[in-house]
Amino acid sequence: MFACFVDHTYVRLFILTLLAILCRSLPSQAQVTLDQWPAPLQLYPRDQNSQCSVSITGRASSATITAVSLVVLRNQQRYRYERVPVESNTGRFGFKPVIKAELAEYSFQLFAHRAPVNPAVNGLSSVGDSIRVAVRDSIVCGDVFLIMGQSNAxxxxxxxxxxxxxxRSFGVNRPGTPYNPADTAWCLINTNEGLNSLWGVELQRLIKEQHGIPTAVINGAAPSTTIGEHTMRTEGRPADLTTLYGRLLYRVRKAGVADRVRAMIWRQGEAEAQGNPGAYMQWFPQLYKHWKLDYPNLQKVYHSQLNLLTDPVLGAGELRDFQRRSKQIFPDNQPIATVGLAAYNGVHFGNEGYRQFGRELFRLVARDFYGSTDTSNIESPDIQRIFFRTPARDELVLEFNPGQMMRWQADTTLVNPANGNRSQLALPLFMYTDYPGGEANFIQSATEQGNRIILKLKKPMYAQTLTYLPSYYQDGQLGYFAGPFIQNRRGMRALTFFRVPIAAPLPVATDLQAVAVDTSYVRLSWNQPVDEVEQWLVERADSTDQFRPIATLSGSVLTYDDPRRSPGQATESLRLDALYQYRVRALSRRAEADYSPVVTASLRLVLGLDEHEGVARVYPNPASDEVRIEVPVGWAGAPVRLTLTDATGRVVWRRSERVTGGEPLVLASVKDLPTGAYLLAVEHRQAVLRCRLVVGR
Structure with a gap:
């Protein structure tokens, strides 16, 4: 019994001694202070290499802590390990592990290490111990997007x-209530932390599923707010929580991402379109300036264009046109139409309309930030210029941005969801000249030609401007506008436009001529000098009938020589005996003329020659006064007969001349001839020489 008692006493003493040593030797969490450490669910913005550094810094307050180590897990698998000594004087330490922008969650575990225990203490020895002092999981790397606007945002x-x-998202967005400065936590979307735009969530879902990048969308929108309220920025305190602008900036700064925001998605303007359209155009440049100041690396602004409202405000059309032109004013703006989205009710949209907007927005974002190759016709078509196609002013050309494949929607059947009643509307009813006092329903037919729509008019017109869709609309059947629309082959609706100038018609070169000059070149000439013509486009086609541009000339130039072989060019542009077609058209920045009639020419100068026929050399050619015709040396001093025929084969004149001695030449006057192309025949006994002769002034 005594031996057993002694044994138990020894065990208890050993355990107590060991606990005392451990408690005295190991640091607690209170002995490590962290300055930089990931927050729960934090997203770090990715860099140009699609990765980011997670900054971890702190200080060990106990002299017994000599080193700190970091274990990084990727999807709960060990990814990286690093151990660093603490600074001897300050106890400071730091890490900068790199994580990738991918569908992976990273975890961080921080350990503190103590110095080895003195072997003389209690007769024990140690190589040092460690304790885990901090853990953080569910950390990702990705992109940050912001939303501002009113109810549709x-x-x-x-x-x-x-x-x-x-x-993910960050902070709380509860419009209409005072902001709690403590609401600065990262969160998953569609949780209780705040409002998540349905179309913003759709954008995040598609980025995640199709490009494998985590995202955070931080929404600063508030229903029924004006652009002036969004623009209000307190000087010296831009993150002022009493302003809409400051609330969003406060959250973004607290998230630590203000300098790495990818894009702003702006959807607002209903408040102004219902009563004060001019305020939008006044305030937006200032708001844009604020964004560039507080989000210095902002790369894009996706600028939504309003749908048609029912409020009778004429200036709403001008407001929408400013939104359309935002890309011209601010190059990083990308306008996107909301007209034609599903489930519209006159101001707002049903869920399908918001999801549709998210999908259409995603394609633009994917092109701009994720290298998507799906880029054809994903933008809302934007009118570039409108001009009369012919001098008769009976055709209009609507030209949209390059690459668009335009569609003119036929008569549209609308169904009233309330009662099932059907009604038909046609696009010509919604095109207006000199709006609002001009005409509508003046279009006879429409032809789609790539990025152009050619409108055949019912009569010649002299309108100055064209408007697509009215400033407001109250439909007797539905109560709001639901179509028809101009759109492209992907169903993207064209941005509405307001009072876009119509350019006057440019002249058509109806008098184009093409004359082959010897075997050297084909000379084109026309006579249509007009001040509005800035350039002439010259096109040529061979036997394939495929016209290709060969020259762009100044508007003051009315001739062009198409050479058989250009200087310095090894291969021939024109082949002998080949028949070529030519056409020209007048161009300006605002308009284009129709093509000239097609003319033909060939460098096959000699027709039907026999063994006694050849080619004469005549110069100058073109000529205006007198020409010299070179003949064989053996003809010197001999009489010759000259026959000149015009392009129709009619004989213009016949003459008998004598070849000069020494240099074998024949001289002939052409000063009384009309300008044009002729065929000259020089006969000597049984031999005939032929050549083309051009007379010009």
């Missing part, structure tokens, strides 16, 4: 909300 309520660990 808040954007719908999903009865089956989408949620994913790679789609």
């Amino acid at each position: 808040v954007g719908g309520s999903d009865p089956n909300p989408y949620r994913n660990e790679f789609c």
Whole structure:
């Protein structure tokens, strides 16, 4: 019994001694202070290499802590390990592990290491111990996008909300209530932390599923707010929580991403279109300036163009046109139409309309930030210029941005969802000249030609401007505008436009002529001098009938020589005996003329020659006064007969001349001839020489 008692006493003493040593030797969490450490669910913005550095810094306050180590896990698998000594004087330490922008969550575990225990203490020895002092998981690397605007930027309520660990937000957005400065936590979308735009969530879902990049969308929208309220920025305190602008900036700064925001998605203007359109055009440049100041690396602004409202405000059309032209004013702006989105009710949209907007927005974002190759016809078509095609002013050309494949929607059948009643509307009813006092329904037919729509008019017109879709609309059947629309082959609706100038017609070169000069070149000439013509485009086609541009000339130039072989060119541009077709058209920045009639020419100068026929050399050619005709040396001093025929084969004159001695030449006067192309025949006994002769002034 005594031996057993002694044994138990020894065990208890050993355990107590060991606990005392451990408690005295190991640091606690209180002995490590962290300055930089990931927040729960934090997203770090990726860099140009699609990765980011996670900055971790702190200080060990106990002298017993000599080193700190960091274990990084990727999807719960060990990814990286690093151990660093703490600074002897300050106890400071730091890490900068790199993580990738991918569908992976990273975890960080921080350990503190103590110095080895003195072997003389209690007769024990140690190589040092460590303790885990901090853990953070669910960290990702990706992209940050911001949303500002009013109710359509808040954007719908999903009865089956989408949620994913790679789609995140930050802070709380509860418009109409005072902002709590403590609401600065990262969160997953569609949780209780705040409003998540349905179309913003759709954007995040598609980026995650199609490009594998985590995202954070931070929404600063508030219903029924004006652009002036969004622009209000307190000087010296831009993150002022009493302003809409300051609330969003405060959240973005607290998230630590203000200098790495990818894009701003701006959807607003209803408040102004209902009563004060001029305010939008006044305030937006200032708001844009604020964005560039506080989000210095902002790369794009996706600028939504309003749908048609029912409020009778004429200036709403001008407001929408400013939104359309935002790309011309601010090059990084990308306008996107909301007209024609599904489930419209006159101001807002049903969930399908918001999801559709998210999908259409995604294609632009994917092109701009994720290298998507799906780039054809993803933009809303934007009118570039409008001009009369012919001097008769009975055709109009609507030219949209390059690459668009335009579609003119036929008569549209609209169905009233309330009662099922059907009605038909046609596009010509919604095109207006000199709006609002001009005409409508003046279009006879429309032809689609790539990025152009050619409108055949019912009569010649002398209008100055054209407007597509009215400033406002109240439909007797539906109560709001639901079509028809101009769109492209992908169904993207054209941005509405307001009072776009119509350029006057340019002249058509109806008098184009083409004359082959010897075997050297084909000379083109026309006579249509007009001040408005800035350039002439010259095109040529061979036997394939495929016209290709060969020259662009100044508007003051009315001739062009197409050489058989250009200087310095090894191969021939024109082949002997080949028949070529030519046409020209007048161009300016505002308009284009129709093509001239096609003319033909060939460098096959000699027709039907027999063994006694050849080619004469005549110069100058073209000529205006007198020409010299070279003949064989054996003809010196001999009489010759000259016959000149015009392009129709009619004999213009016949003459008998004598070849000069010494240099074998024949001289002939052409000063009384009309300008044009002729065929000259020189006969000597049984031999005939022929050549083309051009007379010009």
